[in-house]
Amino acid sequence: MKILVAVKRVIDYNVQIRVKEDGSGVVTDNVKMSTNPPDDNAVEEAVKIKEAGKATEIVAITVGEEKAQETVRKALAVGADRGIHVKVDGIIEPLAVSKILQKVVEKEKPDLVFMGKQAIDDDCNQTGQMLAALLNWPQATFASRIEVKEKSLEVTREVDEGLETIEVNVPAIVTCDLRLNEPRYASLPNIMKAKKKQIEQINVSDLGVDTNPRIEQIKVEEPPKRKAGIKVANVEELVQKLKNEAKVI
Amino acid sequence: MSVLLIAEHNNKEVKPFTYNAITAASQIDQDLHVLVIGLNADEVAKSISQVPNVKKVIQVDNEIYANYIAENFTTAIIKQADKYSHIVCSANTFGKNLMPRVAALLDTSQVSDIIKVISSDTFLRPIYAGNAFATVKSNDPKKCVTIRPTSFDPAPTTGGSAEIVKADAADKTETTQFVKREEIKSDRPELGTARVVVSGGRGMQSGENFKLIQQVADKLNAAIGASRAAVDAGYITNDHQVGQTGKVVVPDLYIAVGISGAIQHLAGMKESKVIVAINKDGEAPIFSVADYGLEADLFEALPQFLSELNKLNTIQK
Ligand SMILES: Cc1cc2nc3c(=O)[nH]c(=O)nc-3n(C[C@H](O)[C@H](O)[C@H](O)COP(=O)(O)OP(=O)(O)OC[C@H]3O[C@@H](n4cnc5c(N)ncnc54)[C@H](O)[C@@H]3O)c2cc1C
Ligand SMILES: Nc1ncnc2c1ncn2[C@@H]1O[C@H](COP(=O)(O)O)[C@@H](O)[C@H]1O
Numbered sequence: 001m002k003i004l005v006a007v008k009r010v011i012d013y014n015v016q017i018r019v020k021e022d023g024s025g026v027v028t029d030n031v032k033m034s035t036n037p038p039d040d041n042a043v044e045e046a047v048k049i050k051e052a053g054k055a056t057e058i059v060a061i062t063v064g065e066e067k068a069q070e071t072v073r074k075a076l077a078v079g080a081d082r083g084i085h086v087k088v089d090g091i092i093e094p095l096a097v098s099k100i101l102q103k104v105v106e107k108e109k110p111d112l113v114f115m116g117k118q119a120i121d122d123d124c125n126q127t128g129q130m131l132a133a134l135l136n137w138p139q140a141t142f143a144s145r146i147e148v149k150e151k152s153l154e155v156t157r158e159v160d161e162g163l164e165t166i167e168v169n170v171p172a173i174v175t176c177d178l179r180l181n182e183p184r185y186a187s188l189p190n191i192m193k194a195k196k197k198q199i200e201q202i203n204v205s206d207l208g209v210d211t212n213p214r215i216e217q218i219k220v221e222e223p224p225k226r227k228a229g230i231k232v233a234n235v236e237e238l239v240q241k242l243k244n245e246a247k248v249i
Numbered sequence: 250m251s252v253l254l255i256a257e258h259n260n261k262e263v264k265p266f267t268y269n270a271i272t273a274a275s276q277i278d279q280d281l282h283v284l285v286i287g288l289n290a291d292e293v294a295k296s297i298s299q300v301p302n303v304k305k306v307i308q309v310d311n312e313i314y315a316n317y318i319a320e321n322f323t324t325a326i327i328k329q330a331d332k333y334s335h336i337v338c339s340a341n342t343f344g345k346n347l348m349p350r351v352a353a354l355l356d357t358s359q360v361s362d363i364i365k366v367i368s369s370d371t372f373l374r375p376i377y378a379g380n381a382f383a384t385v386k387s388n389d390p391k392k393c394v395t396i397r398p399t400s401f402d403p404a405p406t407t408g409g410s411a412e413i414v415k416a417d418a419a420d421k422t423e424t425t426q427f428v429k430r431e432e433i434k435s436d437r438p439e440l441g442t443a444r445v446v447v448s449g450g451r452g453m454q455s456g457e458n459f460k461l462i463q464q465v466a467d468k469l470n471a472a473i474g475a476s477r478a479a480v481d482a483g484y485i486t487n488d489h490q491v492g493q494t495g496k497v498v499v500p501d502l503y504i505a506v507g508i509s510g511a512i513q514h515l516a517g518m519k520e521s522k523v524i525v526a527i528n529k530d531g532e533a534p535i536f537s538v539a540d541y542g543l544e545a546d547l548f549e550a551l552p553q554f555l556s557e558l559n560k561l562n563t564i565q566k
Contacts, residue, residue: 013513017380026381038494094349095358118494123376124361129319129349138320138424141346144487154428159342160441160496162488165428166318172424178494179481214358218371218384226519229540231531235553238525238543239561246523246540248445248502249469249564 001055001148001170003046004110005080006101007039007062007071010121023219035071038116040183041176045146046114047079048181054148055112057081061104063097065089069199076194077186083199084108088211094122096211098130103207105135110171112153117142117175128175138168144179250369251280253307253329255322255338255347258285258293260315265442266339268300268403273396274337275302275404276366282307282333283411286325288315294413301409311418316427317343323350324419330355330391335369340395341441341496352393359393360385364400378493378516399441399499399520433486440472440489444565445502448474448491448518449484452507452528452547456484461551462506468558470566474498474518476508492517507547510535527551 011017011026012034018027035043049055060075061084062068072083086100105113118125132139140146140155144163147154157164158177168174186194204211232238242249254274257264267283275281282305285294294308309325326347330336336351338344340362352359364382365373371386372394387394440446447466449459459473466473474496475489491498493516503521508514510526510533518524519538526539529546536542543550558564 011377016512017377019381026377093358095353095356098353120493121377122361123378123493124359125345126349126352126359126361129346130353133323133350133353138422139346139350140425141319142342157342158487159430160488161430161432162486163431165430167426167428169424178477179487214387214389215360216386216388218386220376220381220383223375223379223382226524226538226540229524229536229538229542231536231542231544235543235545235550235557238541239554239557241541242502242523242525243561246502248523249558249561 001111002057002059002109003049003055003112003114004105004108005042005046005058005060005075006113006115006127007043007060007075008036008116008119009033009062009064009068009071010036010119013037013120019220019222023221025217025220033067033070035074036116036119038118038176038178039071041178041180042114042116043075043078043080044181044183045176049148050079059084059108059110061086061101063088063092063100072199073194074186076197077191078184082197084202085199086202086204086207088204091213091217092211093213093215094124094126094130095214096209097127098134099209100204100207101131102134103209112170113173115173115175117177128173132173138172140166140168140172141175142177143174144177146174146180250278250334251282251332252278252335252337253333254281254283255326255336255344256283256285256293256297257339257343258287258290260287260290261292263293263296265403265439266341266398268406269398269401270337270339270396271300271302271404272401273363273366277335277337277369280304284309284326284329286314286322288312296406298411298413299407299409300404302404303409303411305411306413307416308413309416309418313418313421318422318425318427319346319350320422320425321419322347323354326351327354328419329416333391335392335394337394337396339398341398344395348393348395355391355393357389357391357393358387359395360387361395362397363394364397378512379519380512397497399497433488437466438470438472440474440496440498443472443500445469445471446474446498446500447471447504447506448476448508449479449506450476450508451478451482453479453484459485464555465551465558468555469564476514505535506551508535509533510538
């Protein structure tokens with residue numbers, strides 16, 4: 001089985017986000033960037049499946065500017081075999097990413113595509129489902145457990161009511177939750193070895209995909225701030241305030 | 250222009266957030282139709298027809314919709330999509346799973362998780378775990394939108410009498426099989442809609458210790474929430490997780506116990522009306538959003554809190 005894993009470069013989850021004063025977006029200059037966290041889980045799961053002898057090749061792909069390659073390099077360092085970087089500048093919407101991935105899937109013919117369930121920058125939670133639709137493949141979203149069977153996957157999904165299990169035939173798209181596994185760290189020797197692995201660069205214009213945004217970002221602003229609260233001295237005071245001041249109990 | 254809302258239900262009852270989504274959908278356009286896809290879901294269709302804002306209910310009833318399989322629901326929606334300018338549904342795991350699949354087939358760039366309708370094509374939505382709000386305008390002829398239910402009041406459930414029309418099922422997918430659903434049933438109010446939520450974090454140290462949270466929750470008729478760390482550690486099941494990658498809650502009172510207040514957690518609760526934090530670390534970021542902060546060891550504070558509550562003559566339910 002061949003697995004394609006999609007990894008996105010985003011502002012690191014620990015960074016305190018700052019909104020630009022002109023309302024055009026958030027500050028990204030000199031800000032630490034990392035792989036979107038659940039995409040690390042997607043890579044990890046692919047590597048585990050390969051280690052279990054159930055996959056033959058793992059290809060990591062990213063869509064983005066030149067530096068987005070770092071995420072592919074990181075995937076190579078934890079066990080992906082080869083990388084693809086589709087180069088495109090500027091904002092790119094999930095619909096366009098899914099169309100680009102569709103082209104690559106048609107060429108690479110993987111049996112599975114693993115992705116994160118949500119990018120923590122745009123919080124869209126769309127790309128995997130869109131790719132599944134475009135390919136007319138089954139989708140298993142928000143996966144917290146994957147069992148590889150002969151020609152299918154059994155996937156446990158995290159849903160609002162608890163857990164749901166479905167079985168999807170291969171080929172399929174899986175979007176991963178953070179609880180799927182514990183991503184490993186790359187060892188130094190593996191980081192060195194990854195430098196020799198190949199990353200193919202594709203120019204988005206060669207794929208014939210229209211990436212023009214359909215959604216205009218009119219402005220980005222800070223959310224309203226909560227007014228400062230107080231510290232209470234003890235539990236009695238807390239209960240008294242909740243009862244008589246906030247009137248919520 | 251007409252709006253098609255996809256109802257969420259379990260074939261017997263309408264899921265409460267459908268009513269919040271109805272409010273948002275009717276702000277987009279008054280001509281609101283609701284699609285009920287299910288099996289023997291007549292009661293659901295009937296309940297929705299009684300919502301005053303709803304102009305028409307379209308019911309697609311077939312055994313292939315007994316369980317919620319996104320592939321099957323998508324084709325049923327696409328069959329109806331022609332007549333509508335907007336297709337909308339709640340931004341919970343139901344809608345998040347479904348809507349992008351619909352949007353891609355309609356070649357539409359979806360607008361996810363809106364918290365305000367500015368006009369029929371312009372919406373407000375949080376990005377970066379709610380650390381920024383973006384005003385976005387969709388230029389697609391047909392718009393697919395998911396709605397953050399807690400940002401809209403539920404629509405009234407009685408007084409209307411919309412017509413209910415039946416529509417045909419679409420083809421069944423052969424590639425996805427439903428296996429099972431493990432739902433955690435409880436007598437408590439639902440986390441998403443509860444008036445009071447008491448949440449525990451890694452500071453609880455064990456699942457056993459969540460008893461302390463339960464006792465307080467029982468007293469306040471509250472739902473129980475948790476941080477991702479508490480769920481990851483196995484103290485409590487995933488359906489309790491509040492945050493960027495869990496549920497968004499906006500109760501009148503949110504009590505965070507042994508939770509540090511990472512931005513990913515705040516993303517799910519910082520719109521709550523009154524926030525209480527109980528944490529032994531006075532520097533914990535949760536205090537920056539708390540109206541009332543109590544710097545204390547939770548293992549002393551929670552039993553005391555319970556006994557103080559027991560002293561009260563009345564407690565709001
Ligand atoms: C992509 C991504 C998505 C995420 N999504 C979510 C999400 O949806 N929801 C979420 O919650 N997190 C989420 N997280 C995780 C988040 O970053 C934090 O790791 C998590 O919220 C921490 O949980 P916590 O506050 O319970 O644990 P900790 O940060 O470990 O805090 C425990 C707190 O308990 C206090 N404490 C300990 N003992 C006691 C005691 N005896 N009495 C009183 N206080 C005590 C400590 O002082 C500390 O402040 C996400 C992370 C990532 C990367
Ligand atoms: N530019 C991109 N490059 C590679 N993968 C992406 C990109 N954008 C989104 N993805 C994948 O799609 C998932 C969901 O993203 P989103 O739909 O934006 O929330 C991410 O976790 C990635 O796995």
